[in-house]
Each structure stands twice: as structure tokens, then as C-alpha cells.
Amino acid sequence: MSPSLDEVRAMDAADPLRACRERFFLPEGVIYLDGNSLGVLPMATMGRQREVVESEWGEELIRSWNSRGWIEAPQRVGAKIAPLIGAKANEVIVADSTSVNLFKLIVAAAALAPDRPVLLSEAGNFHTDLHIASGAAELARLRLDIAPRGEIEARLGADTNLLLLTHVHFKAGFRFDMAEMTARARAVGARVIWDLSHSAGAVPLDLNGSGAELAVGCGYKYLNGGPGAPSFLYVAESLQERLMSPLRGWMGHAAPFAFTDDYRPAPGIARFLAGTPPILGLAALECGVEAFAGAPVDRLWAKSIRLFDLFAALVEAHCPALTCISPREPERRGSHISFAHPHAFEICQALIADGVIGDFRAPDVIRFGLTPLYLGFEDIWEAVQRMRSILDSGRWREPRFAVRGKVT
Structure with missing residues (x-):
């Protein structure tokens, strides 16, 4: 009844x-x-956007990069997302879109195992992930292998470089056991990249406890960051210095305002920044994340x-x-x-x-x-x-x- x-x-x-x-x-x-x-x-987003536009942009102008903390926003908001996904504050940064961040991680992580030629993913995965994977695989000289969910574990092997999985499936909502799948991939020497777009802010996540090393996630779904909100990217602390982003923008440089011709990656997670941070989007996302206080x-x-x-x-x-x-x-x-x-x-x-x-x-x-x-x-x-x-x-x-x- x-x-x-x-x-x-x-x-x-x-x-x-x-x-x-x-x-x-x-x-x-x-x-x-x-x-x-x-x-x-x-509710807080409306007032915060008005403050950023009228006061920080309108009155302070370019001074706000220093005086109002604009330049630290990608790390600051990433650190606030970290507890929601079971990560350390220095392992999460907000930048670009989920698609762009996924591209960065595929190309960067693939380079760690150049003798392994396969990028494995799930058939019926959210289509943009597979589209991005196909392009990234070509550039990284990988073969994209798309397998039905029930065949993924059998396809994992000595030739698998990366396994790309969406934690919660966008359509029916099926969820992978993150710890189990990460362990299975690791057992054959492969790494997993997780898409947390339908997970972050909704289901329990423990990236550190699950042994996860790489993940991306969306800012405008459960995190309430607004349409087209910037995405977040996670790289385990132990792996950060071994990866080089293929999008080597000035904000990912060790000294962006030295204006040198050579590229030196920033230490830690900051090396995955590329262009100038989208301050209005970051401010809205920060309000969305702060709405989880006490919940x-x-x-x-x-x-x-x-x-x-x-x-x-x-x-x-x-x-x-x-x-x-x-x-x-x-x-x-x-x-x-x-x-x-x-x-x-x-x-x-x-x-x-x-x-x-x-x-x-x-x-x-x-x-x-x-x-x-x-x-x-x-x-x-x-x-x-x-x-x-x-x-x-x-x-x-x-x-x-x-x-x-x-x-x-």
C-alpha cells in the first residue's frame, strides 16, 4: 500500500x-x-554575483585578482569540493569543463605507460566522454575499446593503459563499486579515470579510501554551480608530479607572471590549470558548494x-x-x-x-x-x-x- x-x-x-x-x-x-x-x-548566489560584478569587477577592477582572491579561486573552491568526494584539499582544482579536464587526464596519464596501447571504456557511457576519449586516444596513440558493462572486467589485461568509467550511469543510474573496479584495474597494471558528474554531491564518495587516482566532475548538477559551471579535476597527491597536462596554459605555469618562453609546470594540482579562471562561474560554484554546510x-x-x-x-x-x-x-x-x-x-x-x-x-x-x-x-x-x-x-x-x- x-x-x-x-x-x-x-x-x-x-x-x-x-x-x-x-x-x-x-x-x-x-x-x-x-x-x-x-x-x-x-539564494546566496544572487547576492554573491551582484557583489562580484558591481564591487569586485566594477569598483576594484583588475585589482581584485590580488585584493579579492580571484587568483586563488580555482584552488579554494577545489578545496571546498574535496570533502564531498573524499579527497585532500590539495588534490582538487576547479577549471575548464568536464570534457576538457577529461581530455587532460587521458593524455597525461596515458604517457605513464607508453607500452600499453588500450583505453577501455563502457558502451552506452555518456556520449561526450566517449567522444573525448576517441580524440584523446588518437593523440595519445591508444586504441579505444568500448565494451558492454558485463564484459569490462574480462577486457582488462596487460595491454590496458587506462580504464575510463562513469561512476553513476547517466541514464538508468547504475553505480560501479569504485574500490573494487580500481583494485581490479590496478591488479593488471592499469589506471582508472572516474567521471563523477552524477555522483559528486549526491552519493557517498571516498576517492582516497577507494584508491582512486584520477577523476573529473561536473559543477552544475548536484553542486548547483549554475549552467555551464566550471568543472573540477582530481589527481591523487602521489601522482601529481608525474603528470604533465597536454594543455599547457599560462595559469598552469610555475611562474605565470614571469612571462618566460619556456614552460615549467606548476607544482602539484595547479599544473592542470590552463587559461584565465572564469571568476563569475567560480563565484557561483563556490556558493553552490557552500550550500552543503551542515549536510x-x-x-x-x-x-x-x-x-x-x-x-x-x-x-x-x-x-x-x-x-x-x-x-x-x-x-x-x-x-x-x-x-x-x-x-x-x-x-x-x-x-x-x-x-x-x-x-x-x-x-x-x-x-x-x-x-x-x-x-x-x-x-x-x-x-x-x-x-x-x-x-x-x-x-x-x-x-x-x-x-x-x-x-x-
Whole structure:
């Protein structure tokens, strides 16, 4: 029997994270279930952006690089992300996009084992990772081997240079055991690069404890850094001095303002910087990360489990036409829930028109992000009631819901 409205309201009342909801701007009448694609706006970001634009840029101008700490922002924000992913403060830096950072790590790490010719990754991985991997592999003279999830371990061998894995799969939400996969790769002499875009800020991560050496992650999903927010990059301290970034920009130089022709990499993680830091984006991301104050990841994950279980139970009871394709076991999944339906796109568009924002992933998946910092149990209950109405009435069949925009 599915929970009643009174029961889910009681769950909200007892939620220790309930007060965190006030840290975010949530539009009236909208149930936002797409924080795994674009996080919502932290309230602090609006004031901080105004301060950066009007005071730091407008009044201080170029002096702000020194007087307002602009030049240290990539390291400072990286250090604030580090506790969320189980890393040391000096192992994380914010720079560029996830795609660019992935390229840097593939090319840099591949050079450590020039006799190993294979870059191994998962079929159906997020497509930009595979696209970046294909280009990086060509430059690093690697052969890209794309294997189904069930065959990855069998493909690991003496010829494997790097294994590229997304920790939580973008579509159905399957999660790899990071410690286990890292150990399996290490056993054959390979290294793993982890994409944490659907993990950071949502599921428990312990990069140091798992033996992970290399990772990238997104700033605009669960970290709420805003559209196109800069990405973060992680390199284990023990490996940093052995790697050379293929994008040798001036900010990654040991003395960027010496203006010398020769390139000397900066010590530590700073060598993975390239161009001038995007200060507006960094300021917004810093606010997003600071919104996690007093909300430890284990508490977030405990709530995510309850949100998932509630969503799954309500859909099973009221929307049987939808098939859950996400793992039911918490240790095997991330913090979103996905359903398959032949007309997933149209149903998703009808939901959006009705104030319930999820997203569609081809060919037949509706995906809903479960963001414990600001999502409530009543939000889930109400979302499923609206979805039930759409399905029962057949409103999704209206022609307008079949029109596809550039972004789905």
C-alpha cells in the first residue's frame, strides 16, 4: 500500500535536512526533479554575483585578482569540493569543463605507460566522454575499446593503459563499486579515470579510501554551480608530479607572471590549470558548494534512499505503465530514478507543462533527479499524482507534446 499525503507530510516534518530547502530559490508551483542535470539556484548566489560584478569587477577592477582572491579561486573552491568526494584539499582544482579536464587526464596519464596501447571504456557511457576519449586516444596513440558493462572486467589485461568509467550511469543510474573496479584495474597494471558528474554531491564518495587516482566532475548538477559551471579535476597527491597536462596554459605555469618562453609546470594540482579562471562561474560554484554546510553526504544519501523508495512505490501503485529501470539496491545506484515507456518523451513534456520538471533520455527513458538538499517527500507524492493524471487522461497524446526542441 502506497503512503498517504499525511504520511509523506510527516516524513517532511521529521526530515533533518528540511531547513536546507530555504537555501535555494524554488519557483512557486514547480516540482523540480532535474537537479541531476542542472541544479537549482542557491539564494546566496544572487547576492554573491551582484557583489562580484558591481564591487569586485566594477569598483576594484583588475585589482581584485590580488585584493579579492580571484587568483586563488580555482584552488579554494577545489578545496571546498574535496570533502564531498573524499579527497585532500590539495588534490582538487576547479577549471575548464568536464570534457576538457577529461581530455587532460587521458593524455597525461596515458604517457605513464607508453607500452600499453588500450583505453577501455563502457558502451552506452555518456556520449561526450566517449567522444573525448576517441580524440584523446588518437593523440595519445591508444586504441579505444568500448565494451558492454558485463564484459569490462574480462577486457582488462596487460595491454590496458587506462580504464575510463562513469561512476553513476547517466541514464538508468547504475553505480560501479569504485574500490573494487580500481583494485581490479590496478591488479593488471592499469589506471582508472572516474567521471563523477552524477555522483559528486549526491552519493557517498571516498576517492582516497577507494584508491582512486584520477577523476573529473561536473559543477552544475548536484553542486548547483549554475549552467555551464566550471568543472573540477582530481589527481591523487602521489601522482601529481608525474603528470604533465597536454594543455599547457599560462595559469598552469610555475611562474605565470614571469612571462618566460619556456614552460615549467606548476607544482602539484595547479599544473592542470590552463587559461584565465572564469571568476563569475567560480563565484557561483563556490556558493553552490557552500550550500552543503551542515549536510554531510551520509545524511544526504540516507534521504536519497527514502526519496527513491517512495517514488518507486508510488509509481508502482499509481502508474503501472511505467517500468523502473534503475537498480532497487541502494549500493548499486546513484541519486536519480528512471522509468521506461514507449512514449517517454511525450509524457515528460506533458509533465513539464504541468509543473513537474524531469528530463527525457533517448530512446524511451524519463529520468528524475533526487536532490536531498531541497527536495521534499511531498514533492514526490504530488509529482506522481500529476503523472497519474496525465497517464489516466491520455493528455500526453496532445500533438504539442511530440514537438522536440534541441534540448531534451
